[in-house]
Amino acid sequence: MISSSKLKSVDFYRKIPRDLTEASLSGAGLSIIAALSIMFLFGMELNDYLAVSTTTSVVVDKSADGEFLRIDFNISLPALSCEFASVDVSDILGTNRLNITKTVRKFSIDPNLKSTGSEFHSGPIPHVNNHGDEIEDDYGESGEGSIKINGQNFDHYSHQHAILVVNFYAPWCYWSNRLKPSWDRAAKIIRERYDPEVDRRILLGKVDCTEEGELCKRHHIQGYPSIRIFRKGSDVRDNHGHHDHESYYGERDTESLIAAMETLVAPVPMESHKLALEDKSNGTIDTAKRPAPTTSGCRIEGFVRVKKVPGNLIISAHSGAHSFDPSQINVSHVISHFSFGKKLSPRTLSELKRLTPYLGGSYDRLAGHSYMTSHSDLNANVTIEHYLQVVKTEIISRRASQEHKLLEEYEYTAHSSLVQSIYIPVAKFHFEPAPMQVLVTEVPKSFSHFITNLCAIIGGVFTVAGILDSILHNTIRLMKKVELGKHM
Incomplete structure (x- = not known):
């Protein structure tokens, strides 16, 4: 020892x-x-x-999400109605999808971007096969069967009749001219069956929007022809005389119009001055009618999946059975959110900012930006274009939990411009994914x-x-x- x-x-x-x-x-x-x-x-x-210590390299994009790319967005357009607002996608490979509704939601908004109610359930605009009478029928010459309505007599007619059906049209519009003969024929026959002076259950009228611009603007008419159904008793609110009403999207030949008017008038008692009742016949919903927009603005939110090739996401006024006046379409918008790839959770965003603080502002670069144009002759027909170059960033974290070992995000640069055009104005987001990706690896100490x-x-x-x-x-x-x- x-x-x-x-x-x-x-x-x-x-x-x-x-x-x-x-x-x-x-x-x-x-x-x-x-x-x-x-x-x-x-x-x-x-x-x-x-x-944090990292190494950065540039490699060929071999990401696990395949050949498709997700685009999330939340965009408010204070001057484009939800009735015709359409989200379209196209790319250089020939893909062309119009009016995407499955993953897109719409909400009517006022000029201050405040929501005016619940979701606008428009769905796809019904396809109209018959835009008018192809040949002369047994009803003879159409004549002037429908009443001409203007800003002075609109309230008079809407208060005198249980149901007022109005055709808002423009003389230069091809579809309006196709509708005119059958509309006047149907109006004449309805007047003969239901005398507006005695019966007062239904009346068909028409408004020339080139002459009655304020009246059409008050009812948010953006496409021609627009057939609106006003019901007495519950249609007037204390909102500058605004009327809650429905839009008709059924067939436009005389027979179909008469049948639709008969359906509307059937539940209304003779000489009724009471509230017009909803049509509950057969317990089904008439797919030719749907609520008309209560405001002229729309907030569009949702996502679309596109191929990883250069393409376009376009928001515009679209319909296969209506015409639009380009000078009256305003696609000014405010972007609340616009990003590529999977939507990142707050925890993932926090980890990304820790590892790559210099990249944090590029994930949603357009958020909070406004692109507004005044509605004047000098600013008519203005298309707003955004050119986006997208680069994927893949981050390998050494300190994060197991589910956050591999973090992915898409950064992009944005360049915007306002372009005058003779065509209908659109809000266009041109995206171009890069074939390379940035690989950031955390180096442990x-x-x-x-x-x-x-x-x-x-x-x-x-x-x-x-x-x-x-x-x-x-x-x-x-x-x-x-x-x-x-x-x-």
């Missing part, structure tokens, strides 16, 4: 009795400076150890390296402080000897 005296012989740090040591002010000062230096250098080393540096800091500071203390102490002693020698 090794004795304690033999074990003490291997002590590298032999102790000097305290009685043999002498404290000095210079040594105390250097000790304080050394301690502060150690604390400062320790903080610097700890900060460097905790700091070695704990042993941190401890080694820490020991080097402590040992080095004490060694340097000891050398300085020895030099200072010997210098003072030498000066005292020299001074003493002069006095002897």
